[in-house]
Amino acid sequence: MSKKKKKLRVSFRKNRQARTRESGLTKKFEQHGFEDDDSIRREQLSGKGELAKKRTVVGEETTGDTSGFKVLPEVDLENCLSGRVLEVRGLVSVVQTSDGQRYNCALRRLLKTLETDQRHVVAVGDEVQFRPDGEEGLIERIEPRSGVLSRSSRDRQHVLVANVEKMVIVASAAEPDLKPHLIDRFLVAAEQAQIDPVICINKVDLVEPGSLQPLVGVYAQMGYEVLQVSAVSGLNLPILRDTLKDCASVVVGQSGVGKSSLLNVVEPGLGLRVGLVSRETQKGRHTTTTARLIGLSTGGFIVDTPGIRQFALWDVAREEVAGLFRDIRPFVGYCRFPDCTHTHEADCAVKASVADGRLDARRYESYCHMRRDGEA
Numbered sequence: 001m002s003k004k005k006k007k008l009r010v011s012f013r014k015n016r017q018a019r020t021r022e023s024g025l026t027k028k029f030e031q032h033g034f035e036d037d038d039s040i041r042r043e044q045l046s047g048k049g050e051l052a053k054k055r056t057v058v059g060e061e062t063t064g065d066t067s068g069f070k071v072l073p074e075v076d077l078e079n080c081l082s083g084r085v086l087e088v089r090g091l092v093s094v095v096q097t098s099d100g101q102r103y104n105c106a107l108r109r110l111l112k113t114l115e116t117d118q119r120h121v122v123a124v125g126d127e128v129q130f131r132p133d134g135e136e137g138l139i140e141r142i143e144p145r146s147g148v149l150s151r152s153s154r155d156r157q158h159v160l161v162a163n164v165e166k167m168v169i170v171a172s173a174a175e176p177d178l179k180p181h182l183i184d185r186f187l188v189a190a191e192q193a194q195i196d197p198v199i200c201i202n203k204v205d206l207v208e209p210g211s212l213q214p215l216v217g218v219y220a221q222m223g224y225e226v227l228q229v230s231a232v233s234g235l236n237l238p239i240l241r242d243t244l245k246d247c248a249s250v251v252v253g254q255s256g257v258g259k260s261s262l263l264n265v266v267e268p269g270l271g272l273r274v275g276l277v278s279r280e281t282q283k284g285r286h287t288t289t290t291a292r293l294i295g296l297s298t299g300g301f302i303v304d305t306p307g308i309r310q311f312a313l314w315d316v317a318r319e320e321v322a323g324l325f326r327d328i329r330p331f332v333g334y335c336r337f338p339d340c341t342h343t344h345e346a347d348c349a350v351k352a353s354v355a356d357g358r359l360d361a362r363r364y365e366s367y368c369h370m371r372r373d374g375e376a
């Protein structure tokens with residue numbers, strides 16, 4: 001990246017002066033007096049009265065807002081190390097460099113105050129530049145992201161993980177029951193984020209062999225990779241291991257489907273905590289509580305995530321949903337009305353294809369749900 005650095009006018013959050021309590025770690029860095037932080041504080045005192053919301057920052061303009069910011073601030077790379085975020089624990093991000101060293105990093109003030117739609121500024125999987133100081137560090141810059149999986153959380157973007165190529169959608173054949181609608185929702189998110197999805201149906205030891213075939217067939221026909229696995233019997237785990245090899249992946253799915261259990265057998269010695277599924281409610285107990293990046297001995301990494309109760313899509317307009325269904329997409333051009341919603345209109349090619357069996361009725365139902373919810 002050798003783009004020209006410019007002075008850019010960017011927006012900051014309004015309540016910059018309202019300083020919340022910060023960890024000792026952050027304070028320590030402030031005492032070091034890193035220049036950007038200083039300049040911001042000085043501006044606050046410069047007699048402009050109420051805080052101006054725009055400031056000048058030296059950096060590169062980012063195309064799109066992949067890291068949630070419109071500017072990639074200039075940093076003194078000579079004093080920085082680059083690393084990847086393994087875990088975010090409140091204000092502290094655990095960052096690992098390529099030689100395996102880990103640092104507990106705080107966030108430079110500038111990054112905390114730039115305006116963004118995001119719920120949290122740093123995400124697991126982020127590549128960052130940070131200033132090391134013993135076992136600690138200060139994140140100076142978050143590099144532009146690709147492969148961002150987000151969900152919507154109270155109208156803000158919650159980035160679950162950044163910089164992944166693959167999304168392993170884990171469902172369970174039983175305990176808890178298989179929920180194809182949730183798979184469909186994750187597929188839409190994967191299509192939108194351009195992350196390659198793999199559908200992984202776990203706990204097949206609990207059902208009759210072959211009973212999942214109709215459902216598996218529907219997804220396989222759309223060109224998705226579908227694996228039927230069991231963390232208990234070991235069925236098809238070599239294939240899963242091979243799929244994850246040398247790849248940057250994330251596992252997603254409801255609580256209790258066996259995400260952590262699968263990772264424990266894919267990467268022996270990991271020892272992730274797993275939890276029982278409640279007998280009465282058939283629900284998992286949210287055993288994994290924070291996303292965590294795990295390096296694989298076969299190369300690549302995978303991020304284990306907490307079970308998601310509701311996965312609300314981020315930044316998908318209602319009109320876009322049909323285009324994100326691989327099986328519906330080919331028909332939409334043949335409807336009579338160009339703005340057809342494929343729900344109630346006459347001469348709708350999508351509805352016609354459900355009627356004659358070319359489109360799976362359950363998938364179409366999923367589509368209608370996601371459109372109606374308004375979540376999408």
Ligand SMILES: Nc1nc2c(ncn2[C@@H]2O[C@H](COP(=O)(O)OP(=O)(O)OP(=O)(O)O)[C@@H](O)[C@H]2O)c(=O)[nH]1
Nearest residue numbers: 231232255256258259260261274275286287288307
């Ligand atoms: N029968 C059977 N049980 C399994 C299998 N895989 C996992 N389990 C059980 O399912 C339960 C939940 O497993 P976890 O790995 O904790 O599930 P998780 O998806 O990580 O759940 P959260 O961390 O809560 O999101 C545990 O009791 C596991 O022993 C499987 O293939 N077959």
Ligand SMILES: [Mg+2]
Nearest residue numbers: 259260287288
């Ligand atoms: Mg788990």
Ligand SMILES: [Zn+2]
Nearest residue numbers: 335340342348
């Ligand atoms: Zn239509």
